[in-house]
């Protein structure tokens with residue numbers, strides 16, 4: 001692993017402090033309301049787990065798994081639902097929890113899909129966002145960190161399903177992805 005990592009962008013303590021800060025805002029905004037937090041598998045697992053434990057208001061948790069078709073490390077906006085919610089969200093306050101917003105295409109599709117189910121509200125919380133990569137305007141209520149337009153790993157984010165378990169956000173050394181740069185196909189979140 002040591003040789004695969006290029007540098008640490010956001011350390012563990014900084015991440016945890018930010019999640020607690022976001023949780024405080026969510027506590028205040030949703031006080032007295034019935035909140036369902038929805039994690040987008042698999043990337044949002046770490047954020048969900050930390051955020052949920054930092055929240056003081058009661059919440060329900062549910063999960064969706066989606067996959068965006070597209071080549072390599074890019075998203076196309078064509079989304080396939082691999083696992084839908086178990087919950088009927090009609091009339092409920094929904095907070096979608098994401099690892100990262102890159103082009104915004106996946107999330108924009110997802111929010112549109114969720115809104116068609118007549119929830120009371122749909123908002124977004126993301127640990128990371130890449131402002132320079134955004135392709136569609138998307139209203140994000142809670143953002144952990146705006147980061148440069150680089151491919152990052154750790155804290156739920158993978159490269160070829162690895163590195164999700166790292167407790168920090170880092171960048172990969174180019175040799176890791178150069179050796180299988182030709183890989184194409186469906187990319188699950």
Ligand code: 5GP
Pocket residue numbers: 043068074075077098099100101102103104105106107150151152153157158159188189
């Ligand atoms: P978008 O549709 O916003 O372009 O991409 C959304 C998904 O692509 C994210 O939820 C994440 O799974 C993946 N993704 C986007 N940028 C990165 C990145 O820098 N690193 C990793 N590991 N995944 C990313």
Ligand code: MG
Pocket residue numbers: 043157158159187188189
């Ligand atoms: Mg991925």
Ligand code: MG
Pocket residue numbers: 040041043044098099100189
């Ligand atoms: Mg994601």
